[in-house]
Amino acid sequence: xxxxTLSTDAxxxxxxxxxxxGKSMNVMxxxxxxxxxxxxxxxxxxxxxxxxxxxxxxxxxxxxxxxxIIAGMKNAGGAGxxxxxxxxxxxxxxxxxxxxxxxxxxKGGKPIIAALPxxxxxxxxxxxxxxxxxIAAENPKAKIGLPEIMVGIFPGAGGTTRLVRKxxxxxxxxxxxxxxxxxxxEAKAAGIIDEVVDPDQLLARAKEWVLAAKPxxxxxxxxxxxxxxxxxNPYHPAGYMTFVxxxxxxxxxxxxxxxxxxxxxxxxxxxxxxxxxVALKIEARWFTQVLMNPSSGAMIRSLFINKEALExxxxxxxxxxxxxxxxxxxxxxxxxxxxAYVSANAGIEVVLIDAAQEAAxxxxxxxxxxxDKGVKRGKVTxxxxxxxxxxxxxxxxYAALAGCDLVVEAVFEDPKIKAEVTAKVEAATGxxxxxxxxxxxxxxxxxxxxSARPDQFIGIHFFSPVDKMMLVEIIRGKAxxxxxxxxxxxxxxxxxxxxxxxxxxxxxxxxRCIIPYINEGIRMVAEGVEPVLVENAARxxxxxxxxxxxxxxxxxxxxxxxxxxxxxxxxxxxxxxxxDAVLFALADAGRLGKKTNAGFYAYDATGKREGLWDxxxxxxxxxxxxxxxxxxxxxxxxxxxxxxxxxxEAGVLTDIRExxxxxxxxxxxxxxxxxxxxxxDIIGAARAVEICDALTASHGTRFTTPALLRDMAIKGETxxxxxxxxxxxx
Ligand code: NAD
Numbered sequence: 264x265x266x267x268t269l270s271t272d273a274x275x276x277x278x279x280x281x282x283x284x285g286k287s288m289n290v291m292x293x294x295x296x297x298x299x300x301x302x303x304x305x306x307x308x309x310x311x312x313x314x315x316x317x318x319x320x321x322x323x324x325x326x327x328x329x330x331x332i333i334a335g336m337k338n339a340g341g342a343g344x345x346x347x348x349x350x351x352x353x354x355x356x357x358x359x360x361x362x363x364x365x366x367x368x369x370k371g372g373k374p375i376i377a378a379l380p381x382x383x384x385x386x387x388x389x390x391x392x393x394x395x396x397x398i399a400a401e402n403p404k405a406k407i408g409l410p411e412i413m414v415g416i417f418p419g420a421g422g423t424t425r426l427v428r429k430x431x432x433x434x435x436x437x438x439x440x441x442x443x444x445x446x447x448x449e450a451k452a453a454g455i456i457d458e459v460v461d462p463d464q465l466l467a468r469a470k471e472w473v474l475a476a477k478p479x480x481x482x483x484x485x486x487x488x489x490x491x492x493x494x495x496n497p498y499h500p501a502g503y504m505t506f507v508x509x510x511x512x513x514x515x516x517x518x519x520x521x522x523x524x525x526x527x528x529x530x531x532x533x534x535x536x537x538x539x540x541v542a543l544k545i546e547a548r549w550f551t552q553v554l555m556n557p558s559s560g561a562m563i564r565s566l567f568i569n570k571e572a573l574e575x576x577x578x579x580x581x582x583x584x585x586x587x588x589x590x591x592x593x594x595x596x597x598x599x600x601x602x603a604y605v606s607a608n609a610g611i612e613v614v615l616i617d618a619a620q621e622a623a624x625x626x627x628x629x630x631x632x633x634x635d636k637g638v639k640r641g642k643v644t645x646x647x648x649x650x651x652x653x654x655x656x657x658x659x660x661y662a663a664l665a666g667c668d669l670v671v672e673a674v675f676e677d678p679k680i681k682a683e684v685t686a687k688v689e690a691a692t693g694x695x696x697x698x699x700x701x702x703x704x705x706x707x708x709x710x711x712x713x714s715a716r717p718d719q720f721i722g723i724h725f726f727s728p729v730d731k732m733m734l735v736e737i738i739r740g741k742a743x744x745x746x747x748x749x750x751x752x753x754x755x756x757x758x759x760x761x762x763x764x765x766x767x768x769x770x771x772x773x774x775r776c777i778i779p780y781i782n783e784g785i786r787m788v789a790e791g792v793e794p795v796l797v798e799n800a801a802r803x804x805x806x807x808x809x810x811x812x813x814x815x816x817x818x819x820x821x822x823x824x825x826x827x828x829x830x831x832x833x834x835x836x837x838x839x840x841x842x843d844a845v846l847f848a849l850a851d852a853g854r855l856g857k858k859t860n861a862g863f864y865a866y867d868a869t870g871k872r873e874g875l876w877d878x879x880x881x882x883x884x885x886x887x888x889x890x891x892x893x894x895x896x897x898x899x900x901x902x903x904x905x906x907x908x909x910x911x912e913a914g915v916l917t918d919i920r921e922x923x924x925x926x927x928x929x930x931x932x933x934x935x936x937x938x939x940x941x942x943x944d945i946i947g948a949a950r951a952v953e954i955c956d957a958l959t960a961s962h963g964t965r966f967t968t969p970a971l972l973r974d975m976a977i978k979g980e981t982x983x984x985x986x987x988x989x990x991x992x993x
């Protein structure tokens with residue numbers, strides 16, 4: 264099997280075409296590199312070849328590197344294996360860049376152009392960056408960029424060094440540090456690629472350029488005499504500002520917990536001080552260092568490999584396709600309106616019902632608002648907006664649900680109202696229709712009692728705001744059947760979000776873990792821990808929001824409501840009295856969080872956070888002696904992580920991959936760690952037990968080591984080692 268084919272025409276133009284068999288998208292493999300290397304050698308050596316076009320037979324150029332290559336290099340030779348492997352890739356790309364020219368006179372090379380029909384990501388852009396020119400077909404759907412940082416690594420096949428030398432550190436920063444992707448036109452405007460052409464003209468234009476190319480067109484600025492980095496190198500006054508600024512920005516955004524961002528900056532800084540080939544070597548060393556850090560492996564596993572496996576239906580029951588054609592949404596409030604929008608946007612017909620026509624119309628207007636914003640930003644066309652809106656029917660009439668194959672209920676969180684709605688929906692829909700509730704706290708099995716067909720009753724739990732949050736938690740009630748699970752999974756795939764499937768228990772999975780995090784933060788305030796220490800400890804361990812900010816955002820009265828309901832359900836076993844004292848006092852004082860411009864934080868009149876409210880110290884005096892940072896962090900992390908382990912022990916979670924992916928996408932659990940189970944694997948079960956035992960002694964039984972974790976510590980196991988299903992896929 265070949266990944267690349269070569270054809271040479273009568274004018275001496277060799278076209279190397281990338282077309283990996285059996286895949287819809289090209290990905291670079293070890294064998295692919297070897298083949299490409301051979302074809303480059305052959306074409307450079309062939310006197311009949313005047314120049315080379317590198318293109319793809321697919322609608323896109325390439326999606327990136329097969330991440331198993333990296334795993335292979337690491338397994339084969341550890342750090343040395345990775346470094347040698349990466350240097351091997353550099354040699355191939357550098358050969359393309361020099362194209363046989365004399366290194367002194369810079370003459371005698373053959374022009375090599377990359378012609379991109381569509382998307383070009385990761386190595387799919389690093390390879391073109393080594394060519395002498397990059398042209399792309401005008402294809403608004405194409406994405407061009409270097410997204411490596413999103414999975415905890417950075418562009419390590421010369422992309423970092425070449426882009427910085429091409430654009431300057433400042434201009435390259437969003438593409439490298441944030442993994443920003445561009446359309447071909449945007450990539451051209453940014454200077455990443457050289458030309459955008461009509462798709463029909465792509466190869467003709469490539470050939471025209473090759474035939475007209477002069478020796479000087481083949482010399483990269485950094486290989487030319489007197490090269491100066493755009494924007495200045497680190498010791499140039501302007502460059503100095505950029506590097507100091509970039510360093511500060513990265514630290515403020517990442518709190519120093521992402522090894523890839525730091526290593527990337529180091530590679531850029533150190534690389535800027537030395538000649539190009541040395542810079543590549545420095546890039547390879549930092550890249551190796553990042554890959555040897557367990558964080559990068561865990562991030563790749565959760566955010567790339569396992570996320571994709573879940574999206575492709577890793578846990579989908581074997582039932583025929585259940586794609587949704589017509590969706591009913593009951594309750595056009597914040598959640599219902601969002602669900603209607605993402606569904607209509609994905610091409611699904613939506614009937615949006617509320618008790619009053621105005622409320623239904625307001626729900627539909629939410630889509631209009633979001634689409635208008637898209638039009639303003641140039642992301643949505645007027646036609647697309649009209650199409651999406653035309654798919655949403657806002658009404659109070661349940662008869663409009665006829666023909667719906669899925670109905671999602673998002674009415675008030677009240678079992679009585681939900682039961683009424685269930686009965687009304689079932690009366691108005693066909694016998695095969697699946698009914699889903701978006702409840703965030705009510706057990707699915709209880710709500711399903713209102714249903715005449717409980718096997719077709721399921722939980723589909725969205726997070727707010729629906730259009731932004733990528734996780735959807737699917738909850739299987741006791742009676743829920745496989746077809747309902749398949750329906751929910753197919754629906755989530757249609758709206759391009761990531762699903763996890765969990766069993767029914769109080770707060771399901773995400774809320775079960777996030778509530779103890781918030782409560783632990785509040786409990787510390789009650790104990791006299793400096794609130795700012797609580798918040799900073801959380802941020803410094805990679806949580807996007809401290810617990811106090813988080814409860815301000817979700818609202819303190821919601822916290823009060825949940826606390827009261829939980830206490831009512833648990834009776835004497837309820838453990839969070841100290842937390843409630845703080846929560847209820849704030850609620851009584853009208854400090855309900857961000858929405859009232861007052862909570863744990865103080866806000867200005869425009870709703871901007873000004874800092875922690877100084878009144879906190881009056882109510883809950885700060886203790887003279889403060890815990891150290893690590894202890895606060897252990898409390899905040901273990902509060903969440905132990906709940907994840909208990910959810911696994913209790914069979915609420917059935918797959919640790921879902922536990923990890925769900926934690927990062929659902930509530931932003933320290934993404935650098937790869938998720939709660941990956942974090943435990945990084946520190947090791949033995950160390951985790953030690954931390955839990957110490958916390959139990961000092962802070963109580965909520966930190967009791969779960970039996971599973973203790974067993975793993977005794978046996979020296981890891982979660983990903985023990986749970987083979989996940990291991991096989993990772
Ligand atoms: P909301 O108050 O914004 O909206 C509820 C809507 O349902 C209102 O428009 C109301 O008029 C309508 N409604 C009430 N009774 C109805 C009936 N009998 N028939 C038709 N419409 C009726 O509430 P929300 O925040 O959108 O929450 C809705 C559901 O989603 C709740 O079960 C909530 O627990 C759950 N949820 C909320 C969030 C969140 O962050 N807000 C997150 C996940 C799940």
